[in-house]
Amino acid sequence: MTIPRWVIVLTLVLASTTPALSQEPVAAGRIKVASGSAFIVRESKMIPAQVGHVVFVADGLRTGADGRIGVTLKDDTRVSLGPGSEVRLDRFVYAPQDGRLGLVLKIVRGVAAYVSGQIAKLSPDAVRLETPAAIVGVRGTSLAIRVEP
Amino acid sequence: MTDGPRIAILLATLVAMLAAACGPRRIAGPSRPGDGPSRPGDEMIVLLRDSEGGTIGRARVSNPSGSTDLAAARDATQVAENEPPGPANTLSEADVQRIFGGALSALPPVPRRFTLNFRFESNELTDESRALLPVILNAVKERSVPDVVVIGHTDTTGTPEANFALGLKRAMTVRNLLVEAGLDASAIEVTSHGERDPRIYTADGTPEPRNRRVEIAVR
Numbered sequence: 001m002t003i004p005r006w007v008i009v010l011t012l013v014l015a016s017t018t019p020a021l022s023q024e025p026v027a028a029g030r031i032k033v034a035s036g037s038a039f040i041v042r043e044s045k046m047i048p049a050q051v052g053h054v055v056f057v058a059d060g061l062r063t064g065a066d067g068r069i070g071v072t073l074k075d076d077t078r079v080s081l082g083p084g085s086e087v088r089l090d091r092f093v094y095a096p097q098d099g100r101l102g103l104v105l106k107i108v109r110g111v112a113a114y115v116s117g118q119i120a121k122l123s124p125d126a127v128r129l130e131t132p133a134a135i136v137g138v139r140g141t142s143l144a145i146r147v148e149p
Numbered sequence: 150m151t152d153g154p155r156i157a158i159l160l161a162t163l164v165a166m167l168a169a170a171c172g173p174r175r176i177a178g179p180s181r182p183g184d185g186p187s188r189p190g191d192e193m194i195v196l197l198r199d200s201e202g203g204t205i206g207r208a209r210v211s212n213p214s215g216s217t218d219l220a221a222a223r224d225a226t227q228v229a230e231n232e233p234p235g236p237a238n239t240l241s242e243a244d245v246q247r248i249f250g251g252a253l254s255a256l257p258p259v260p261r262r263f264t265l266n267f268r269f270e271s272n273e274l275t276d277e278s279r280a281l282l283p284v285i286l287n288a289v290k291e292r293s294v295p296d297v298v299v300i301g302h303t304d305t306t307g308t309p310e311a312n313f314a315l316g317l318k319r320a321m322t323v324r325n326l327l328v329e330a331g332l333d334a335s336a337i338e339v340t341s342h343g344e345r346d347p348r349i350y351t352a353d354g355t356p357e358p359r360n361r362r363v364e365i366a367v368r
Binding site: 032033052070072083097108111112116131138141143148 | 168189192193194195196197198199200204205206207208209210211212228229230231232234236245248249250251252254255256257258260261276292293294296342343346347348364
């Protein structure tokens with residue numbers, strides 16, 4: 001599919017002139033489990049993660065040597081991190097009434113668990129788990145991933 | 150979450166570390182999965198049985214060099230950069246806990262979904278659906294930070310706009326029942342999908358009782 005040049009130009013102009021619009025954070029889920037040293041990484045800031053905190057699209061989650069984090073997203077997807085781990089929520093779109101669905105989760109390092117939710121059920125191809133060396137496509141499932149630092 | 154599993158994992162880790170430090174050096178012989186000399190960037194991906202329902206999904210691990218399918222419980226593949234994912238082999242339950250336990254123990258509780266149906270052309274719940282209310286309340290009370298989302302749905306009779314409003318009205322009815330039953334109103338999000346997210350797909354203008362419903366997500 002080719003995108004007309006004027007669309008690209010218009011998008012770039014809008015993106016550069018309306019930062020408030022382009023950076024509107026989209027809530028994706030909430031932290032349900034947090035212990036030890038656990039952080040949300042948001043726009044390169046480290047925010048101590050607490051149970052109840054909202055997780056936004058583009059947020060990272062990071063744990064120290066004694067940390068753990070568990071998150072439930074709005075489509076019932078669950079993601080958790082063990083110690084010394086980092087994941088990033090690169091994409092989360094859950095609007096089944098408009099047929100818009102998408103989830104891209106990057107496991108940067110450490111150990112993480114993923115349990116699929118409604119997005120994987122409604123549109124399995126819309127879910128992608130990425131690691132530094134591979135891409136994982138899922139058909140309604142639970143997975144665990146380890147990436148050596 | 151009790152401390153039991155956490156202590157068990159801690160103990161298992163300590164024992165493993167002691168064994169590694171004091172035990173005889175292994176020169177050759179079969180190593181346990183994930184025990185090999187791990188290089189930076191080495192990865193392992195394991196398919197697990199779903200905690201609820203016990204079903205097993207599938208996963209395909211791929212990179213530019215190749216791909217491996219995981220289809221049975223505890224099927225695992227090891228991946229390194231610029232190499233095809235390794236063949237699937239099955240881990241033991243103990244290996245899964247040893248390698249991935251730190252993350253698995255941090256999974257939040259299983260989300261629950263409930264569907265409530267209405268009597269024909271009415272805002273009254275059916276008897277079966279009314280009986281579900283205490284079950285829903287229990288699911289909410291089990292959680293430390295519950296998210297409750299109430300979503301109204303309609304069939305395709307009437308205009309999309311009218312159905313959005315009707316869906317919202319049904320959702321509000323259920324929300325009010327939950328608040329009356331003792332739920333904190335601020336924890337409940339109410340929304341409508343109108344006729345656009347049917348349970349049963351129909352042509353426009355089709356009466357379908359199964360689509361006249363309210364869904365409740367408890368996370």
